[in-house]
Amino acid sequence: MNPALGKLVRRTLVLAVALLALLYAGDYVVVRLRGAYPRLGNAYDSVQMVRLYAIPLKSGRTEYELDARQPEVTLTCVRALFPHLGYKPCWYLRRNSQKPILMLILLRRPQRNKRRDGETQIF
Numbered sequence: 001m002n003p004a005l006g007k008l009v010r011r012t013l014v015l016a017v018a019l020l021a022l023l024y025a026g027d028y029v030v031v032r033l034r035g036a037y038p039r040l041g042n043a044y045d046s047v048q049m050v051r052l053y054a055i056p057l058k059s060g061r062t063e064y065e066l067d068a069r070q071p072e073v074t075l076t077c078v079r080a081l082f083p084h085l086g087y088k089p090c091w092y093l094r095r096n097s098q099k100p101i102l103m104l105i106l107l108r109r110p111q112r113n114k115r116r117d118g119e120t121q122i123f
Contacts, residue, residue, distance in 0.1 A: 024082050031084045042079060047093040049073045054100035064100060 034043035051067035077090040 049097040052100040
């Protein structure tokens with residue numbers, strides 16, 4: 001590889017990482033300022049989500065069912081580009097609020113234990 005090309009690639013990569021870090025830090029400062037000074041705008045919002053389960057059947061079809069206990073959930077989100085302070089961004093939650101929750105059926109493999117007398121026991 002050409003040394004000049006390697007140097008250019010390294011500089012480009014460092015610049016991209018620095019710009020991303022600067023964007024994240026600026027986003028964090030804006031969220032903290034909005035939280036401290038509400039006249040700048042709300043830092044937090046809420047998103048209503050319908051809890052819809054997608055249950056795969058043996059026939060290959062998928063059955064959809066609402067959660068019987070809690071069909072709707074309200075989640076708090078942060079109005080920012082990146083997740084901050086333990087909250088997901090509102091744009092991400094709104095985008096994914098209508099997607100069903102995929103339920104997977106996991107089968108247990110039989111465990112093999114050796115008994116004291118040397119025989120293998122399956123249960």
